[in-house]
Amino acid sequence: MDQPATPAAAGDARDALLREVAALPHLPGVYRYFAADGTLLYVGKARDLRKRVSSYFQKDHGGTRIGHMVGRIARLQTTVTRSEAEALLLENNLIKTQHPRYNILFRDDKSYPYLKLGTAHPYPRMAYFRGATDRRDSYFGPYPSAWAVKESIAVLQKVFLLRTCEDTVFVNRTRPCLLHQIHRCSAPCVGRISQADYAADVDAAARFLRGEHDGVLRELQQRMESAAAELRFEEAAQVRDQIGALSRVLQQQSMEVGAEHDVDVLAVELQGRRACVNLAMVRGGRHLGDRAYFPSQLHDAELPDDAEQARQAVLDAFVAQHYLELPLPPVLLCTTPIDAELLGALQEHAGARCQLVSAPRGTRRHWLEMAQQGARLALARLLAEEGAQQQRTRALIDALGLDVADADAFSVECFDVSHTAGEATQASCVVFQHHAMQPSRYRRYGIDGITPGDDYAAMRQVLTRRYSRVADAAAGLPDIVLIDGGRGQVAVAREVFDELGLDVARLVGVEKGEGRKVGLEELVFADARPKLALPADSAALLLVAQIRDEAHRFAITGMRAKRARARTGGSRLEDIAGIGPKRRARLLARFGGLRGVEAASVDDLMTVDGVSRELAQAIFAALH
Template identity: 65%
Template sequence: MSEVHSEQLLAQVAALPSLPGVYRYFDAEGGVLYVGKARNLKKRVSSYFQKNHGGTRIGHMISRIARLETTVVRSEAEALLLENNLIKTLNPRYNILFRDDKSYPYLKIAGARKAGLGEEQPPGADAFPRVAYYRGAVDRKHRYFGPYPSAWAVKESIQLLQKVFRLRTCEDTVFANRTRPCLLYQIKRCSGPCVNLISADDYRHDVENAEAFLRGDTQQVLAALEARMMQHAQRLQFEQAAELRNQMAALSKVLHQQSVETISDKDTDILAVKVQGGKACVNLAMVRGGRHLGDRAYFPSHLEDAAAVQDFDEAAETEVESPAPAQPVEVHVLEAFIAQHYLGVPVPSTLITSVPVSAALIAALSAQAGVRVNAVHQPREQRRLWLEMAQQNADIQLARLLAEEGSQQARTRALVDALDLAPDNLDTFRIECFDISHTAGEATQASCVVFHHHKMQNSEYRRYNIEGITPGDDYAAMRQVLLRRYSRLAEAGRDAPDATPPKGSGGGAGRLPDLVLVDGGKGQVSMAREVFAELGLDLSVIVGVEKGEGRKVGLEELVFADGRAKVFLGRDSAALMLVAQIRDEAHRFAITGMRARRARVRVGGSQLEEIPGIGAKKRARLLQRFGGVRGVAAAGVDDIASVEGISRDLAEAIYRALH
């Protein structure tokens, strides 16, 4: 294997220290291939270059290594944290990678100021904290509970707090301007602090009990409510005692409905993993305050290649005389998830896992979080029920993903068969679809949407502002967008006359797609044929989507630029479903861009902004005076100069710019 690597790289490997650290492999283009950690950098990295690995996955990766970078650290825990930070940042090709989704919602109790009982506070919003849904960075100004797995889980918890503790949810501005209680007070979901129907001290008691409930101290809350109820009864304050009795009854009902069995687990994460068909799912279920809040599924990328490289890493870590058995791929997936997910996310004290995970990983996680984290692999009683439920959800979510991907591939295959195409690789079959949108010729825009790898690729969508044509001329607009999209490709083909423009497998405008869809019939297809003939491109890739009789969905026909007869796929055709999906997406993308552009034009944004000396205030005065950019264009120089802040010279400049 060393024959394919430079002497400089091999010398760098030989000079590595026998210390713990993190290493990165790069290919010749500078792309990151793999990020790994090692107790002994010299031993681990050298193992990659000591023998020929043939045509295996690991051999393919090693053959592409052109450059190496290493970072020495003080401990394995530091190496673990650095490794996963780099994986999330660099997105290497041969690491298991989970999408960085830290956008978890929280339940927020706004206003962290806690005055002691009896301390005077102004009767404003600060004296009556509100409970709210929150997503974003947390701070010390407020109190946050979570994270929750979904917005639904947060809103359900807020409803519980409203039913039991009757905390307010209104904004401070609404609170400050109320003169009578709102509907939530009438239906007993708020205690009416906005109109002083509850004292600040009593409301503060409710807030403290709500926080204790969210922390899982339910028995403490019930005991405190009972003690306050007895105090009011002894003072013959029977109305207040009845309110607390009702609150206790509501809380007991909620606890019964939730079937809370905490077994001392107030904050716990349950992690179940399922691997099948080259795909994996990690299902994360969250228990907070002793309540099961729901779960969320995660699907990693780079699974098969990364698992092969990690197996090689583990074998290299052990002595040759006593090689350790390869870890199941489920272990690789779950350990990668734990290491990446809990970077920057609060980690609970207990993790319940469907497969055993490394003790070193849990130790590093504990050191990072500053609290002792315990991982349980074979739980009992309530924990076992939680894990079984999480495992079942992982199975369901993975089956759904495989079914969806299978159906997408089936639709791509159906379209290829229906059009009698023969792509080199079905997975890289690429379709680009064009649509024109305008309103009576105003703000004409063309859209290009892209479908490949069996799904729409939003990042590759493009919009084209169409100018210099007769308003409403869709054929001219189609000609302009196709020329702008494919002229560079045609030029590249002419520069290398012996080479035909490659199709499909690449992205962007550098490769001719396998199929070009245009939303329209014979007219639009004829225009596309003229453009492709002029550019010297293959006419067979152009297909028009012609509306059927009465423009009914399912009756569309496909029109070909190369002279083939029309094709009617049938209402229930999987191929037609895919064509309709792509066509509708192109229309949606075009019309949203057109509306935004039209709005800018109608408020005079783009045309007036380009005139030197016209700022936001002057532009607003002009539009207010003349009712829009068209009104400004219709006005004379004297009329424009009469607007406040517009000099004679500037008025003449505006008139010239708009004419």
């Protein structure tokens, strides 16, 4: 909350702020508004800092969200930049890292996938790729989804018979694989095609991905006719089959092929204070699908009252944040025009031109209509899911008899423990709040210093580590602490809470039902309340199962990663004379991984079946 101030002091502060605004330069830059308590309210860019910033203070915004924000501004900071493009880059870096309350924020999604042609190899391999690119290879994309990449690979396999195998497999093949037998690979690994002919196929595939369909067909036609004229009928037949496969692909996608090669299609849909931007991608003239984005913080964001202007504000925010990190396409199709200054700054930043089309015709219009329909469906689906999740939250609150006025703030933390026969024990803590899981607040805990396989001790350790920090501040506690387990785990949790002086009524165990069947779980309480068995179709039980399953997933993935690290390092054990796979497994199981074996004394090592004093001394010496 902002600190209260006397009217006189508030007036003096506002006068000082206005004087600071009047002294701003007529230069491009970025401005930041702060509240009295230091909270960052808003980040913006401007071609002319003085004109843009002063416009906020020259109007009476009334009771609008902009007016509310302006009323809270106590301090401002500006940064002058050399160009508007530089200001755009700085503005969006600050929005993504600082999350100002009144900005529209599109969360960073996972990186886009690409189709990779490993042209550094004599026989290039095509593969699905995600990550940092290498200049030695060729990349096509980005694609909206992994499915779109794999579908393109399948097309190239049918038409150009390019290999997809790893290089290590390629060099060790002695006969063609199954893909060659089903006519999906030309088997360069065993010399069934010359390097020159394979290179021609790779070049044709690359041109096809760039949208040069007609040129590729003409070249294949010429190759077929040339081979037939020279009486190389088998080769001519193979090229004929390629032409047929390519023609079938183009016919199947006739509605999606146009003159444009690379086009991004953007449609925005707004309903209340929720929005969706749907991005469809056309690469090489082929429509590859779409992906929906939903901005966060839109409820408080600075949005115009006019619906069309609000759509443009949302689209401008998406375009600015999205294309600073991804290549700007040659053509952008949009349902709503983009700010001309923004587009100019993006072109300056990318060093490439981009044509903006907001009233397309023909195939372009069809693409835009498809994207618009996709945006409507995605937003409707999101609203339906949010409504169902809110119902589940309220159902759980009611089922547990909690006195929670604000269901949006209702929070749950859930704990689970995972290990493999005592090896690589990991505990997880997942968080549910605002009617959704909160992955950024998940935590994993490595469990050490317990008897391997002792779930009770593991649960005691993780709860102690998590809540000992908030024992003196109950405000840091969630409304409910879910424990994946029955009476035993809940009893341990109660002991921990009693020791820390915390409210045991917050503890709820999720006990598996008869036969461990889904839907038969019962809730176990730490404050002597009787077990609660909810109907299998109960919205409350569905939410409990969702949170419990997420905790289990998070724990088991962490455990597997830890186990893999331990077992990779465990090869050091097998290098010791007398240690084979069975003794290694016993050692790792007994001490919970390689780290535990390293910490064990000679006498401890001798407690493992099959380990003599001499062998224990050899293990100790090898690991130290």
